[in-house]
Amino acid sequence: EAQVTQNPRYLITVTGKKLTVTCSQNMNHEYMSWYRQDPGLGLRQIYYSMNVEVTDKGDVPEGYKVSRKEKRNFPLILESPSPNQTSLYFCASRRNRDSYNEQFFGPGTRLTVL
């Protein structure tokens, strides 16, 4: 089954404790991205990657890092989480950067930073 998986689905942590949210897709997609969703603000793109070893900032990259060492994986790293990073996070992938390709989203990771 074609899918995007994220782990963990739920995470409660404390300020400053480094964490990684994993994302994996099994569709051989070139393009992957991370979004955060907050009430009243919709989905905002954090980082995206057009292919292996190619990443770029989205609209709200501050406080986040990403890496793309393999085509299927695109982890989101919070080196020093803060309470304002409490949010619902979605990973997504599509065949390539062209927007006429359908974008597939993961199930989401609900992060709480105390």
Next chain:
Amino acid sequence: LAKTTQPISMDSYEGQEVNITCSHNNIATNDYITWYQQFPSQGPRFIIQGYKTKVTNEVASLFIPADRKSSTLSLPRVSLSDTAVYYCLVGSNDMRFGAGTRLTVKP
């Protein structure tokens, strides 16, 4: 990037046809129009995409007038399970999610 404007919310009843219009006055020649559906605490799901005229699939229809400055997502005979947020996106490479339209279907 073309900015999109759509109603914040809409109410409907089971069995009715629902039309959600999205305005995108500065759409570019290469831009596609794509609609996504999102249920609470789930990732958005692709519904339909078009470039011009009319597109229909098993879920919805998308109507795009000749000037492409707007588009209308049509959901035939909605059910309670169609209650969700619907997003209109316009772009060729990068697209932005707006606030979407919160559709509530009532019994």
